[in-house]
Amino acid sequence: MALSIKTELCDLLGIKYPIIQAGMGPYCTVNLAAAVSNAGALGTVSIPGMTVGPEVATKKIREYIHTVKKNTKNNFAVNTPVGENVPEVMLKTTDAYVSTVIEERENDRELRKRMVLYITSAGNPVRYHKRIKDSGMLHFHVTPSAYHAKKMEKMGLDGVIASGYEAGGHTHRADRIVHTFVLIPSVTDAVKIPVVAAGGMCDAKTLVAALALGAQGIQMGTRFLVTKESDFHSNYKQFIVDAGEWSDMVGTGVYGPARCLRNKGAIEILKLETEGTLSEEELTKLKDEKLWASERDGDVVNGLIGAGQVASRIDSMLSVRDVIESIMHGATDIIKKLNGELR
Ligand SMILES: Cc1cc2nc3c(=O)[nH]c(=O)nc-3n(C[C@H](O)[C@H](O)[C@H](O)COP(=O)(O)O)c2cc1C
Structure with a gap:
């Protein structure tokens, strides 16, 4: 009998495979998000920058979510970092993102059905949690420790994305570093809500490891960034x-x-x-x-290239569907092999 890997996360988010594409602002991920959702995982709309100001934020995020809605018939997510100790313009920009996402959803039947998850990150989401939940969306937050995961569970969040130090983009404070292999089992022991493993995930091996550590699925940034459909510059x-x-x-x-x-x-x-x-x-x-x-401009000399440590494990440009299918097929092969090795 063919094995299929389905977890509680799949039922919760209405997806075929327990894989989420990470938000990767300030980069545009609309093509990527649609391709990921079309391939049976969960695509995520990213924010176009934290210093753009409320007007640009409102216009762009609105455009992004409607583009993804148009290009996939499946469910998808939106991500917004919500850090507090930042300049005024960033706080106003954050407010504009959250308000626009919620308002657009209220006014659009398709979005109400399919924009199912709000992923917050980079700060305490308490000031937005009630509004997100009242809008009917599920709310996950990215957490760097079991301590923060417990706080999120207590606040009433629907899930956490536990992200280890090796992750691309924002990562842990220098005095509070926890790597993925220690973080995931600590978090899955600490909370009862679904845990998604992030930081270094890229293939069948890492999916099986994440499941073995108690996670309900994985979130990938860098691996999805390097795909044919991803909106990032080819350089x-x-x-x-x-x-x-x-x-x-x-x-x-x-x-x-x-x-x-x-x-x-x-x-x-x-x-x-x-x-x-x-x-x-x-x-x-x-x-x-x-x-x-x-x-x-694809300026890889003077520009900044946000990416995770897992960059060293990525050596091919595949389609989104090939990435996802190879993870799912490879994972069932690994599980069957492990099963055969038990005596
Ligand atoms: C280029 C880049 C930009 C990112 N921007 C965001 C962001 O806007 N919001 C966020 O929550 N995480 C952001 N992240 C972190 C990812 O969401 C994700 O947690 C991380 O990529 C996981 O690690 P991985 O790259 O090893 O898969 C970014 C990561 C990358 C590589």
């Missing part, structure tokens, strides 16, 4: 394919430490931070510009 994707062990580094992002690949742009930012010649606002703006430079 960006190729930079990740070419990356090997030790290609990554942790610099300072907008909400704290962030993992990217080592290049001239990342080292320049690190130097400016050490020198302290720019104000925090100037530095944040420069980082956003460098993130957009890699997306818009």
Whole structure:
């Protein structure tokens, strides 16, 4: 009999496979999200930047969610980082994202049916939780520790995405680092709500490991970024394919430490931070510009290339469907093999 891997997460989110595509703002992921949802996993709409201001935020996120709605008939998610200790413009931008997503959903029957999950990250989501739940969406939050996962469960969240230090983009504070292999079982022991494993997930091996550690599924950023359908510039994707062990580094992002690949742009930012010649606002703006430079112009020399440590394990550009199917088929093969090895 053919094995099929279905977890409680699949039923909760209305998806075939227990795989979520990570939000990867400030990059556009509309093509990627639609392709992921079309292939049976859950695509996620990302935010177009935290310093864009409420007007641009409202216009763009509205455009993004309607594009994904049009390009898939399946369910999908939206992600917004909700950090608090940031400049005023970022707080206003965050508010605009959350309000627009909720309003658009209220006014659109298709969105009410299929935009099922709000993924918050990078701060305490308490100020948005009730509004998200009242809108009818499920609410997951990205957590770096069992401590935070318990807090989210107590707050009433529907699930947590436990993200280990090796993840791409924002990662753990230097004095609070927990790697995926320790984090996932700690979180699955600590809470009863569904746990999704993130940080280093990319293939059948990592899915089976995540399930064995008690997770209900996986979230992948870097692996999905490097796919034929992903909206990222081809130079960006190729930079990740070419990356090997030790290609990554942790610099300072907008909400704290962030993992990217080592290049001239990342080292320049690190130097400016050490020198302290720019104000925090100037530095944040420069980082956003460098993130957009890699997306818009494919500038992989001066731009910033956010990516996880798993970049060293990604050496091919596949279609989204091939990534997902190979994970699911490979995972059943591994489970069958392990089963055969039991005596
Ligand atoms: C380029 C890039 C941008 C990211 N931006 C966001 C974001 O806007 N919001 C968020 O919650 N996480 C963001 N992340 C983190 C991902 O959502 C995800 O948790 C992470 O990629 C998982 O690790 P992996 O890359 O090893 O799969 C970003 C990651 C990358 C690589």
